Amino acid sequence: MSARKCLSKVIEVKRLTVDVKEISLKLIDPPALAFKAGQYVAIEVMETRDGHQRLNNRPYSIASPPEEKDVIKLCANLVPGGPGSTFLHSLAVGTEVPFLYPLGFFIVKGHEPTPLLFVATGTGIVPIKSMIIDLLSRGSTRPMMLLWGLRREEDCYYQDEFEALARQHPSFQYDLTLSQASSRWRGLRGRVTEHILDEIPSIENLEAYLCGNMAMIKEVRLLLLEKGLSKKEIHFEKFY
Numbered sequence: 001m002s003a004r005k006c007l008s009k010v011i012e013v014k015r016l017t018v019d020v021k022e023i024s025l026k027l028i029d030p031p032a033l034a035f036k037a038g039q040y041v042a043i044e045v046m047e048t049r050d051g052h053q054r055l056n057n058r059p060y061s062i063a064s065p066p067e068e069k070d071v072i073k074l075c076a077n078l079v080p081g082g083p084g085s086t087f088l089h090s091l092a093v094g095t096e097v098p099f100l101y102p103l104g105f106f107i108v109k110g111h112e113p114t115p116l117l118f119v120a121t122g123t124g125i126v127p128i129k130s131m132i133i134d135l136l137s138r139g140s141t142r143p144m145m146l147l148w149g150l151r152r153e154e155d156c157y158y159q160d161e162f163e164a165l166a167r168q169h170p171s172f173q174y175d176l177t178l179s180q181a182s183s184r185w186r187g188l189r190g191r192v193t194e195h196i197l198d199e200i201p202s203i204e205n206l207e208a209y210l211c212g213n214m215a216m217i218k219e220v221r222l223l224l225l226e227k228g229l230s231k232k233e234i235h236f237e238k239f240y
């Protein structure tokens with residue numbers, strides 16, 4: 001499927017943490033979006049390179065599931081001085097936002113009852129959130145484990161949503177680990193790589209989906225390969 005141009009309008013902006021915002025875009029043209037959970041849109045932003053201004057695309061994954069066709073949610077953390085994230089963070093309700101969609105192949109493969117392991121760092125949670133909500137809302141009973149790494153308590157968001165999903169769906173388990181937690185934190189500590197092997201008692205038929213920074217993806221992929229998972233069972237989306 002080739003990418004097509006789309007026009008949308010901001011209908012809600014939520015500040016999730018000091019540097020993460022969620023933006024809801026109402027589709028104008030076309031009025032509904034057909035995409036697969038895990039795909040992304042490309043937003044055109046003006047950037048300055050070597051003193052010259054030019055338009056360039058920045059990819060942003062869709063946080064909402066494909067069932068929600070007329071409003072999509074994006075979620076971005078602010079990279080200081082970065083044109084794409086600064087543009088998204090400057091958006092106000094009512095602003096029209098053109099983008100290209102649907103893009104990307106980071107989508108859930110396989111079928112019931114194959115177990116799924118999701119590992120995210122930072123906003124790498126965005127496509128994974130769409131995948132998990134999509135699977136659960138379509139009645140999947142595949143065992144799903146999500147391990148998400150953030151830095152500090154004040155960086156946490158979407159926690160209530162994942163905890164509610166874990167309560168409602170016994171097949172879904174969720175763990176958050178903080179690499180710079182305060183002494184008050186009662187959950188897991190350290191980086192995702194320190195917990196990954198505890199989260200997967202067996203790799204039999206396991207499929208893994210990793211999203212976030214390259215260093216995490218490299219390390220987790222290596223650990224899973226050493227544990228016996230094959231390359232084709234490890235899917236990843238590198239944000240940076």
Ligand SMILES: Cc1cc2nc3c(=O)[nH]c(=O)nc-3n(C[C@H](O)[C@H](O)[C@H](O)COP(=O)(O)OP(=O)(O)OC[C@H]3O[C@@H](n4cnc5c(N)ncnc54)[C@H](O)[C@@H]3O)c2cc1C
Nearest residue numbers: 058059060061075076077079082083084085123126239240
């Ligand atoms: C397929 C895909 C989907 C993506 N989806 C999302 C998404 O849903 N949410 C999101 O926040 N980002 C996402 N990104 C990253 C996003 O496209 C931009 O790279 C990011 O917003 C920075 O762009 P910028 O123009 O603000 O800064 P730039 O000037 O382009 O980047 C400056 C530097 O910031 C670092 N950086 C890039 N992304 C991040 C980040 N997320 N956190 C911390 N440092 C970063 C890199 O080292 C980069 O070199 C995605 C990337 C890809 C490839």
